[in-house]
Amino acid sequence: MRTARRLWLCTLSVAILATAGLAQEKISAVELLRLANSGGPDLRRALAQTFKANELVDGTAVRGHLSSFVFAIEAEFRPTLTIDAATGPELRRLPDTKLWYAIAEIPKPGVHSFFYIKDGKHFGGSNDLPRFGPLAYLQAGVPSGTLSPPIVHTSKIYDGLQTTYWTYVPAQYDPKVPAALMVIQDGQYYIDRESNLPFLNVLDNLTAAKKIPVIICIFISPGKIGNAPGTPTYTAAKAYADKWHRQIEDAMRSILYDTVSDRYPRFLRDEPLPEVEAKYNIRKDAYSRGIMGLSSGAICSFNAAWQINDQFSRVISWIGSYVSLQWKENPEISEGGQDYPDKVLREPKRNIRVWLQDGSRDMEFGPAQQKYGSWIAANLRMANALKFAGYDFHYSFGEGSHSGAQGAVELPEELEWLWRGYEPAKKEQVYEQDADERAKPPFRFTLVDRDTDK
Numbered sequence: 001m002r003t004a005r006r007l008w009l010c011t012l013s014v015a016i017l018a019t020a021g022l023a024q025e026k027i028s029a030v031e032l033l034r035l036a037n038s039g040g041p042d043l044r045r046a047l048a049q050t051f052k053a054n055e056l057v058d059g060t061a062v063r064g065h066l067s068s069f070v071f072a073i074e075a076e077f078r079p080t081l082t083i084d085a086a087t088g089p090e091l092r093r094l095p096d097t098k099l100w101y102a103i104a105e106i107p108k109p110g111v112h113s114f115f116y117i118k119d120g121k122h123f124g125g126s127n128d129l130p131r132f133g134p135l136a137y138l139q140a141g142v143p144s145g146t147l148s149p150p151i152v153h154t155s156k157i158y159d160g161l162q163t164t165y166w167t168y169v170p171a172q173y174d175p176k177v178p179a180a181l182m183v184i185q186d187g188q189y190y191i192d193r194e195s196n197l198p199f200l201n202v203l204d205n206l207t208a209a210k211k212i213p214v215i216i217c218i219f220i221s222p223g224k225i226g227n228a229p230g231t232p233t234y235t236a237a238k239a240y241a242d243k244w245h246r247q248i249e250d251a252m253r254s255i256l257y258d259t260v261s262d263r264y265p266r267f268l269r270d271e272p273l274p275e276v277e278a279k280y281n282i283r284k285d286a287y288s289r290g291i292m293g294l295s296s297g298a299i300c301s302f303n304a305a306w307q308i309n310d311q312f313s314r315v316i317s318w319i320g321s322y323v324s325l326q327w328k329e330n331p332e333i334s335e336g337g338q339d340y341p342d343k344v345l346r347e348p349k350r351n352i353r354v355w356l357q358d359g360s361r362d363m364e365f366g367p368a369q370q371k372y373g374s375w376i377a378a379n380l381r382m383a384n385a386l387k388f389a390g391y392d393f394h395y396s397f398g399e400g401s402h403s404g405a406q407g408a409v410e411l412p413e414e415l416e417w418l419w420r421g422y423e424p425a426k427k428e429q430v431y432e433q434d435a436d437e438r439a440k441p442p443f444r445f446t447l448v449d450r451d452t453d454k
Contacts, residue, residue, distance in 0.1 A: 027046050027049050027050050028065075029063050029064060029065040029070075030065050032046050033070055036070045036103050043094065043101070044099065047061075047094075047099060047101065056099065059073045059116050059123050059124015059125060060125065062114065062129060064131065066131075067105050069104050069106060069131075070102075070103055071088070071091075071101065071102050071104060073091070073100050073101075073124065074099055075100055077119075078090075079123065080116060080117040082114060082125075083104055084112050084113055088102060089102045089103065089104050090102065106129075106131045108131065109133040111129065111130055111359075111399065111405045111406045111409055112130075113126065113399075114126060114129055127361055127401055128400050128403045129405070130196055130406075130409045131409070132198065133412065135201070135412040136198040136408075136409075136412070138201045141208075142205055145168055145173070145200070145203075145204060146168070146169045146171075147168050147191060148167040148168070150164045150165070150166055151164065151166065151167070153272050155267060157267045158225070158256075158263075159233035160225070161233060162227060163220060163221060164188070164220075164221045165187060165218055165272055166187060166188075166218070166219045167216065167217065167280070168218075169216055169280065171204070171207075172207055173214050174214075177281065178288075179213070179214045179215060179216045179280065180215040180216070180283055180288040180419075181217075182217045182290040182292065183217075183291045183301075184219045184291075184292055185220060185296075185298075186297045187218070187221055189404075191219050196405065197408050198408065198411075199411065202411045202415065203217065211415075211419075212415050212419040213424065216276070216280055216282055218272065218273070220268075220272060222249070222252060223252065224249055224252070225237050225248065233252075236255060237251045237252040240254065240329055253296060254296060254325055254326060255329075257293070257297055257299065258296050258300070258321060258326040258337055259326045259333060260303060260333065260337060262307040265307045265312075269308060269311050286309060286311055286312055286313040286351070287426060288422075289311060289313065290316070290418055291316075292316035292318070293316075294318035294404045295319050295320070296321050296325065298318050298319060299322055301317060302352075305350065306340075306343070306350055306352070309351060313352055315352060315353065315355070316414050316418060317355065318406075319357065319403070320358070320375075320378070320379055320382070322337045322338065322341070322378040322379060322382050323336070323337050323338050323373045323374075323378050324372050324373060325337060338372075338373060338378065340382060341381040341382050344382070344385040344389050344391070345388060345389055349389060349391070351428075351429075351431055352392075353392040353393070354386060355396070355418055356382060356386070356396070357395075357397075357398075357406060357410065357414075358379035358397055359398045359400030359406055360397070360400075362376050362379070362401060363375040363376070363401075363402050377445075379395075379397075380397075380443055383395035383443050384442045384443055388442070391433060392431035395443065
C-alpha cells in the first residue's frame, strides 16, 4: 500500500506540473517552431532550454502553438512518432547528437495523444496533449491586466498556515465600478501565460470581447503548515501524513481541499478575501462570485459554494476527487467527498451553477482507487445527482487522464458558460436547468472487455 500510495502521489504531481508547464522556459513556442523549421545550429540550444533532459530521454518533450507542434526525443536510432493512433512525420536527427525532432500539425483543438515506437516497442508520449484554440493566446490589441507579486497570508483559522496568493486585475477594471470575483485553487499553476494553463490569456481575451464581466481573480496556493509545529492544525496534518505516508504539505492540501465542512470556505471568506476587498472594489453578492479548481481543488470549490452559498454560486470543477480522501479523518466530521452526490440529491437545493469535467482515463487503474474508489464513477454520480436534482450544470466528459489538459482547452467555453447572462444591474439569479438538459436521459456507463481493452 505504501508503494502504491507513493506511485499515485507521483502521478498526481506529474500530472499537475506537466499541465502547468515549465516556468523556466525562455524560448517561446513560436520561436522554437521557427528554429525547428530552419533546422539551424541554434535548434540544439533551443531544445535544451525548452525541455528538461528527462523529458527528451523519456519521450515526453513537446511544445506547440495553435496547430503546430515540435516533438523531440533522444534516441540512438530513429524512432517512429505516432499521433492520435496515426503515424506522424518522420523524425529528423540533429547532426552529431542523439536528438531527433519533428514538426507536426494537429488541426483540431482538443486533447490528443502521442507516443513513439522505439526499438520496436511503445515508448513515451502522453494521452493529455492539449491543442489550444486562438483564445488561449493573447490576441492582438487586447490589453493585459496586472498580476500582483506573491502575497503571504498567515491564517488564524488554520493555526499559522502560511498561504501564498496572487491577485489579477483586468485592464478594464474601474475602481468606481464593483468587479466580479473568482477564486482559483492551486493558483500557483495558473499565473504563467506561457504554460499549458493559459488562464490569464483566456480571461483577457474574453473580457476584452465583453463575453464575461470584469473579474478580479485570486490565485491561491494550498499553503504550508511546517512552520507551525505544536498547533492543532499541524498535529492533524502530521498524523494524516504519517498514516498515509505523505509529505506534510501534501497532507495539508488534502485537509484543506478534501474535507467536507465549512472550515476552508470560512477561511476564504474571513481571511484572504477581506485583504483583497480592502484594495479593490469587489462585489459581495454570490451572483457575482465564482470559484474553481482541479482534482482536490475541484471538490474544494464545489464544497465552498455548497457550504457558503451566499459567497459563491458559480463553480468550475476539473477532474474532481469526489471520493473518500478525508472521510472520517477528523473525528468531528463523518462525511467525505463520496457523500456529495447523495447530499446533492437529499439536502435542500443550493443556488449553484456547475461546470463538471472529467476524462475516461482519470486515475485509470490507479492504486488510489483501491482505497478511495473510482474518480470517474464519482464524477458520473455527481453529474447524475446534479441532473436529477434540477441543477444548472454541464458535464464535459472526454478521454483524458488526471490532468488539467481537457479543462484548460475548454476554458474559454467554460468561462462563457459560467458567466452567461450576467447582468451587472442584478444581484441574484435563480439558476435553472436548461430545457435541453432536462429532456436528455441520465449519463450511463459503457462496459468494455477489461481483458482486451487498452
